[in-house]
Amino acid sequence: MVRSVNAVNNDDTANGGVTDAEWAHARLGAWWEANARDLPWRFGRATPWGVLVSEVMSQQTQMSRVVPYWTDWMRMWPDAAALAGASTAEVITAWGRLGYPRRALRLQECARVVADRWHDDLPRGYDDLIALPGIGDYTASAVMSFAYGERIAVIDTNIRRVLSRLFLGVESRGGSASPAERDLANRALPRDARRSVTWNQSVMELGAVVCTAKTPLCDACPVRDRCAFLAAGRPGLGERRTRPRQRFAGTDRQVRGLVLDALRGLPDGETSLPRAQLEALWADRVQLDKCVASLDDDGLIEMLPDGAVRLPR
DNA sequence: ATCCGGTACA
């Protein structure tokens, strides 16, 4: 019998019936104080816009890789108005090898909306945030919590995995968050706004560095004593996600990355990549042309009449 | 070789 089941009580218990929630709040709070990584956008050192930029960059990349990009980026474009005024070519170049460059484009679109419609002042409401380009539920919630200190459940895969293991004793499934998972996240959230922010951050951090998907470091876990997943013998640890397998070699993703990388690496003074150099990047002409067309569709490159390509101005 | 994830959109 798993001890910390997600039992809903009829009486008004402190956390909607999530057994041990308060104990976990205290444990993870202490763990956070001692173990939080000193990332430059944490501990009130970044503006709300800076927090948003860090969240967008972190959506797809480990924090440690994000740090130098974020630092350079914020030095170059400290606020939304500055980013709004940059050329798209500069933005794509600065995005460098962070991956998913369409997000750089969306971040700049977001900056333009914030600069124009919000007078360069990032909106403070979830509904207004989620309406911005490239901002979905996770990022809107993260900004509400981490930048504005509001009490709101932040739900990403790390948090889903940790809460599911700790309180339910099972692995969270792939795909989008279920209503039950959202419900659990809301019931486990501390009542107090300030503590809810720490909770969101510490659960996410725990998932990133201790309660990892494949090989969790349970010996080093601050909540191991009451973890339902550990008590149950870690059933289905690291089991196959419902997400399809993602390979990279030979895919359109690789080809697109190659083309953008060549454009970013153009020598000073050169602004376009001639057709011959483009063709030298990839042997399969059909796939190459398909990828060039899709990059053009996405607004990541422009095709010139002579077959050369360049970053948008 | 295999792992990873939020957003937009079909």
Place this chain on the structure above:
DNA sequence: TGTACTGGAT
């Protein structure tokens, strides 16, 4: 509801 989108870590 499922899929495309990248590139570094392991």
